[in-house]
Amino acid sequence: MYLLAIDPIWWLIIEKLVLIAFVITVSMVVAMYATYGERKVAAFMQDRIGPNRAGIFGIFQPFADAGKLFFKEEIIPVSSSRFLFILGPALAMITALLTSAVIPWSVPLDINGRSVPLQIADVDVGILFVFGVVSIGVYGIMIGGWASNNKFSLIAAVRGASQMVSYELPMGLALLGVLLFAGDLRMSSIVQTQVEHGWNVIYQPLGFIIFFICALAECNRTPFDLPEAENELNFGYHQEYSSMKLGFYLFAEYINMFISGAVMAVLFFGGYDIPFVNEAAWGLGQNTMAIIGFAVMMSKALFFVFVFMWIRWTIPRFRYDQLMTLGWKKLVPLALVNLIISAAVVLWLKK
Amino acid sequence: MIHLLQANISTSAPSSYLPIGLQIAFAAGLVALLMVLTHLLGPRRKTSDKLQNFTSGIESHGDARQPMAIKYFLTAILFVLFDVEVIFFYPYAVNFKELGWAGFGAVLMFVGFFLCGFIYIIKKGALKWED
Numbered sequence: 001m002y003l004l005a006i007d008p009i010w011w012l013i014i015e016k017l018v019l020i021a022f023v024i025t026v027s028m029v030v031a032m033y034a035t036y037g038e039r040k041v042a043a044f045m046q047d048r049i050g051p052n053r054a055g056i057f058g059i060f061q062p063f064a065d066a067g068k069l070f071f072k073e074e075i076i077p078v079s080s081s082r083f084l085f086i087l088g089p090a091l092a093m094i095t096a097l098l099t100s101a102v103i104p105w106s107v108p109l110d111i112n113g114r115s116v117p118l119q120i121a122d123v124d125v126g127i128l129f130v131f132g133v134v135s136i137g138v139y140g141i142m143i144g145g146w147a148s149n150n151k152f153s154l155i156a157a158v159r160g161a162s163q164m165v166s167y168e169l170p171m172g173l174a175l176l177g178v179l180l181f182a183g184d185l186r187m188s189s190i191v192q193t194q195v196e197h198g199w200n201v202i203y204q205p206l207g208f209i210i211f212f213i214c215a216l217a218e219c220n221r222t223p224f225d226l227p228e229a230e231n232e233l234n235f236g237y238h239q240e241y242s243s244m245k246l247g248f249y250l251f252a253e254y255i256n257m258f259i260s261g262a263v264m265a266v267l268f269f270g271g272y273d274i275p276f277v278n279e280a281a282w283g284l285g286q287n288t289m290a291i292i293g294f295a296v297m298m299s300k301a302l303f304f305v306f307v308f309m310w311i312r313w314t315i316p317r318f319r320y321d322q323l324m325t326l327g328w329k330k331l332v333p334l335a336l337v338n339l340i341i342s343a344a345v346v347l348w349l350k351k
Numbered sequence: 352m353i354h355l356l357q358a359n360i361s362t363s364a365p366s367s368y369l370p371i372g373l374q375i376a377f378a379a380g381l382v383a384l385l386m387v388l389t390h391l392l393g394p395r396r397k398t399s400d401k402l403q404n405f406t407s408g409i410e411s412h413g414d415a416r417q418p419m420a421i422k423y424f425l426t427a428i429l430f431v432l433f434d435v436e437v438i439f440f441y442p443y444a445v446n447f448k449e450l451g452w453a454g455f456g457a458v459l460m461f462v463g464f465f466l467c468g469f470i471y472i473i474k475k476g477a478l479k480w481e482d
Contacts, residue, residue, distance in 0.1 A: 012369075013369075013373065016369075016370040016373055017373060017377070019370075020370070020373055020374050020377050021377070024374075024377065024378065024381070069389070070388070070389050070392050070393075071392055071393060071394075072389075072393055073393045073394050073395060073396065074389060074390060074393050075397075075401060075402065076402075077402055077403065077404050078399075078402045078403070079403075079404060079414075080404075086386065090379075090382045090383070090386060093378075093382050094375070094378045094379055094382055097374070097377075097378035097381070097382075098371075098374060098375060098378055100374075101370065101371050101374045120370045120371070120374055121367060121368065121369075121370040121371045121374075122367065123367050123368055123371065124367070128441070129371070146416070148404070148415075149404060149414065149415045149416065150404045150405065150406065150411070150415050151406065151411070151415045152406065153415070154415050154416065154419070155419075158419055158423045159423070161423075161427070162422075162423045162426040162427060162430075165426065165427060165430040165434075166426060166430060168430070168434065169430065169433050169434060169437060172434070172437045172438075172440075173437055173440070176440050176441070176444045179441070179444035179445055179447075180444050180447050183445055183446070183447065183448055184445065185441070185445060234405070234406075234407060239405060240404065240405065243389050243393050244385055244386060244388075244389035245386075245389075248382070248385075320480060321480030321481050324426070324478060324480050325478070325480070328478045329473065329478065332433075332469070333469075336462060336465070336466075339440070339444075339462075340458075340459065340462060343447060343455055343458070344455065346447075347451065347452060347455055350448070
């Protein structure tokens with residue numbers, strides 16, 4: 001009875017804090033194991049064994065790597081701008097951790113008759129929040145490269161910034177096709193539309209392909225990893241970084257990969273929806289369904305992380321002019337055509 | 352009380368942004384904590400050579416912050432221009448079903464204007480990267 005006397009707003013805050021801690025821990029652990037997964041996938045593709053020393057099958061390798069990052073000496077070059085040098089990686093990491101706020105992870109949990117949505121914030125701007133935060137992520141790269149006062153870093157940062165802003169255009173346009181069907185920007189209602197009418201990837205295959213290509217470019221993944229083209233620019237924008245500041249940049253990249261997988265799963269692959277079955281007819285409890293939904297959502301997101309790795313070890317890097325030509329001259333018109341055709345077809349069928 | 356709670360988490364109220372504020376605080380706190388922790392944990396053996404910029408073993412000459420190729424800045428400005436135009440599509444896409452064919456006609460016209468600007472910058476060579 002004493003607990004019930006607490007103002008409901010505090011319940012909300014406690015519930016959300018637990019969820020935030022859970023989601024951030026999950027994305028950190030996924031990012032850690034994505035580095036291990038990346039090396040194992042690379043090894044598999046190149047007919048090697050990969051890391052196998054730390055623990056059975058090398059499953060403790062990420063802990064060894066993370067521990068190393070903690071205990072390394074941190075170096076701030078004398079000619080760099082000290083404050084910006086620290087701000088850069090912090091900003092990259094914070095923005096990477098923020099995008100998970102609007103993703104619906106599963107159907108609501110039911111705790112003592114109280115419905116607890118497994119989504120941190122179901123704001124009405126929804127997907128635009130993700131776009132906004134991703135745009136701030138550009139500053140992480142740009143500030144880091146600028147503050148280093150190193151020619152390679154600066155070139156890589158400028159390249160990275162103009163690559164990321166260029167691919168945001170077709171990404172935003174490709175998304176419009178999804179919004180035509182959902183009629184709402186909130187992530188939860190985008191998933192709900194797909195649960196009722198089928199996955200968006202069936203109606204928007206071209207939109208999905210454009211979105212996927214742009215997601216690769218936004219995460220600076222091969223074949224668009226020009227900001228860290230190591231044979232031209234040494235190590236890219238994080239060349240001067242060491243210790244955990246380097247770790248933040250690398251972690252942010254892997255978290256972004258995971259989150260963009262989750263965003264693609266929500267927008268095009270039905271989020272936590274299980275394909276080909278009507279799970280409502282199973283008659284399972286609300287909490288069991290929530291756990292199953294979360295597992296389905298995670299496996300979809302992790303599948304995209306795997307595809308990202310698969311592509312990395314298969315396709316060589318683009319040249320910079322090819323990258324820009326693809327983004328501006330091919331994907332932007334293609335995404336516009338996709339929007340117009342989808343709108344016309346939907347209107348035609350609806351009369 | 353349940354009713355009160357549901358009022359709190361309704362999606363259009365400003366209070367629905369409260370969890371985002373919490374997450375910003377959480378993420379910033381975590382990053383700051385890790386940053387301070389590694390600062391304290393790592394060894395500190397600084398030499399003047401170590402604190403120089405790394406340019407593959409060659410001594411670096413001059414300041415890195417020199418004028419860059421204008422193309423990158425042109426790209427950034429064009430992005431701002433076109434991103435504002437893309438944002439205008441969003442209200443249309445959300446209200447697409449109510450607007451019907453009349454809205455579709457209006458958007459076709461808007462795409463026309465969009466393409467006019469787009470073709471203009473391509474003809475001007477703003478997106479030409481090979482010299």
